[in-house]
Amino acid sequence: MKNFINHIRQFVNFTDDEAAAFYNVMTEVHFKKGAHLLEQGSICGQVYFITKGTVIYFMKQDDSEIINEVFFENCWVTEYGSFLAKSPATKSIRAMDEVTVLALSYNNMQQLYSKAQCYERFGRLMAENLFVTHERAMIHMRKSAEERYLMFAKERPELLQRIPQYMIASMLNITPEALSRIRRRAIKPVRQAQ
Amino acid sequence: MKNFINHIRQFVNFTDDEAAAFYNVMTEVHFKKGAHLLEQGSICGQVYFITKGTVIYFMKQDDSEIINEVFFENCWVTEYGSFLAKSPATKSIRAMDEVTVLALSYNNMQQLYSKAQCYERFGRLMAENLFVTHERAMIHMRKSAEERYLMFAKERPELLQRIPQYMIASMLNITPEALSRIRRRAIKPVRQAQ
DNA sequence: AATAAAAATTGATGTAGATCAATAAAAACG
DNA sequence: CGTTTTTATTGATCTACATCAATTTTTATT
Numbered sequence: 091m092k093n094f095i096n097h098i099r100q101f102v103n104f105t106d107d108e109a110a111a112f113y114n115v116m117t118e119v120h121f122k123k124g125a126h127l128l129e130q131g132s133i134c135g136q137v138y139f140i141t142k143g144t145v146i147y148f149m150k151q152d153d154s155e156i157i158n159e160v161f162f163e164n165c166w167v168t169e170y171g172s173f174l175a176k177s178p179a180t181k182s183i184r185a186m187d188e189v190t191v192l193a194l195s196y197n198n199m200q201q202l203y204s205k206a207q208c209y210e211r212f213g214r215l216m217a218e219n220l221f222v223t224h225e226r227a228m229i230h231m232r233k234s235a236e237e238r239y240l241m242f243a244k245e246r247p248e249l250l251q252r253i254p255q256y257m258i259a260s261m262l263n264i265t266p267e268a269l270s271r272i273r274r275r276a277i278k279p280v281r282q283a284q
Numbered sequence: 285m286k287n288f289i290n291h292i293r294q295f296v297n298f299t300d301d302e303a304a305a306f307y308n309v310m311t312e313v314h315f316k317k318g319a320h321l322l323e324q325g326s327i328c329g330q331v332y333f334i335t336k337g338t339v340i341y342f343m344k345q346d347d348s349e350i351i352n353e354v355f356f357e358n359c360w361v362t363e364y365g366s367f368l369a370k371s372p373a374t375k376s377i378r379a380m381d382e383v384t385v386l387a388l389s390y391n392n393m394q395q396l397y398s399k400a401q402c403y404e405r406f407g408r409l410m411a412e413n414l415f416v417t418h419e420r421a422m423i424h425m426r427k428s429a430e431e432r433y434l435m436f437a438k439e440r441p442e443l444l445q446r447i448p449q450y451m452i453a454s455m456l457n458i459t460p461e462a463l464s465r466i467r468r469r470a471i472k473p474v475r476q477a478q
Numbered sequence: 479a480a481t482a483a484a485a486a487t488t489g490a491t492g493t494a495g496a497t498c499a500a501t502a503a504a505a506a507c508g
Numbered sequence: 509c510g511t512t513t514t515t516a517t518t519g520a521t522c523t524a525c526a527t528c529a530a531t532t533t534t535t536a537t538t
Contacts, residue, residue, distance in 0.1 A: 149423070156426065158422075170412065170415060170416055170419070171416040171419060171420065174412055174416065175416075180423070203405070203408075207401040207404055210401055210404045210405055210408055211397070211404055213408045213412075214397075214404055214407045214408035214411055217408055217411035217412045217414075217415055218364065218368055218407075218411045220411075220415045221364060221411055221414045221415040221418060222364055222365040222368065222369075224415060224418050224419060224422070225364070225365060225418060226365065227422075228352075228418070228421075228422060228425070229343070229374070231422070231425045231457075232350065232425075232457050234494075234495090235494075235495065236494090254514085254515065254516090255515075255516065256514095256515065256516080263425075263426050264495075264496090265495075265496060265497080266515080266516070266517090267495090267496080267497080267498095267516090267517080267518085268494085268495055268496075269516095270516060270517055270518080271495090271517085271518085272495095273516095274517080274518090428524075428525095429524075429525065430524090448484085448485065448486090449485075449486065450484095450485065450486080458525075458526090459525075459526060459527080460485080460486070460487090461486090461487080461488085461525090461526080461527080461528095462524085462525055462526070463486095464486060464487055464488080465487085465488085465525090467486095468487080468488095
């Protein structure tokens with residue numbers, strides 16, 4: 091609860107009552123490793139705030155899985171398009187380990203929005219943040235595989251530790267083989283120089 | 285004015301007074317062909333609602349220009365990251381022809397948000413829409429050049445008429461030469477079959 | 479209409495990164 | 509532990525698309 095309230099106060103200066111009311115409409119849910127928070131094709135009815143564990147946000151394509159993002163503690167995750175339009179999700183969300191979330195349902199969210207402007211402002215700021223982050227990420231997609239990896243390694247070093255390399259490759263839209271070669275080229279020269 | 289009010293009412297059910305108050309903080313501005321609505325490096329202080337003409341949203345890179353988007357009548361355009369954080373813009377916006385916009389300044393926007401929840405809701409819905417549209421576009425970036433073009437031609441046929449092919453190539457992150465070849469492969473077979 | 483400028487096409491060649499196949503290394507597990 | 513499974517590395521080859529250079533076509537300008 092403390093973490094959650096600290097988190098939301100980074101965006102909006104909620105009073106104790108407002109923050110508590112927010113927290114109170116969230117439901118704690120646990121997911122075992124491998125369980126799905128959302129299945130592609132179903133309608134996403136919840137926004138999740140992760141309090142423990144790691145989830146992947148991915149798309150099934152043919153027989154493989156394309157990983158779009160990895161989220162962990164103090165991140166929000168949902169398929170916003172599906173959630174807002176009540177349309178079938180084009181992505182899935184899966185727990186990579188033991189995951190605990192605070193879930194906010196569509197109805198509860200709309201009720202918060204109707205209740206007071208502070209919640210609406212929070213929603214606006216979250217969406218703005220999402221968009222700006224996403225637009226920045228889009229710039230990287232136009233670069234070479236090597237540049238994408240180097241940028242990623244610089245901006246999100248914690249993820250390199252946290253998830254297997256083939257998932258990073260998938261996020262970067264390159265093959266595991268190509269990423270392995272990029273790392274050899276990028277890292278080995280530094281080691282040799284020591 | 286009619287167009288603008290119709291537009292904003294697609295998102296929020298503004299009363300006549302609310303809509304008029306919104307319209308009244310917008311300033312009409314004209315740009316000549318080639319003029320900049322925003323220059324990379326400067327701070328973006330306005331959100332523009334285009335009432336006439338076409339603008340490109342692009343990035344300078346080395347000596348060339350990478351076109352990220354093209355906007356025209358009844359579209360909003362801004363560098364949201366720069367606008368929100370008052371940080372230097374990483375993109376520029378340029379008029380492709382005679383352009384008329386309704387400009388909303390940062391301060392006026394914040395005042396609207398403070399004035400009533402309906403404006404804040406509008407801001408939230410706009411940001412949500414932007415994000416969802418953008419996330420959908422991201423899916424395409426992982427596809428082949430040919431798939432990107434075919435998808436684009438299907439989803440935005442009006443743009444094919446409206447801007448030169450080399451700009452479409454830039455938006456799709458492929459060279460004009462490659463796009464020309466893709467089109468030959470994709471279009472000619474159909475014509476031959478007639 | 480004639481000329482100039484901008485945009486699109488075509489060909490030749492190069493290369494980043496994909497794909498396929500075979501180990502090797504690391505992690506998970508009885 | 510050793511054994512199985514998962515993940516990462518390496519090599520050989522292939523291909524989509526880039527790059528460079530030369531026309532051709534289209535559009536704008538006088």
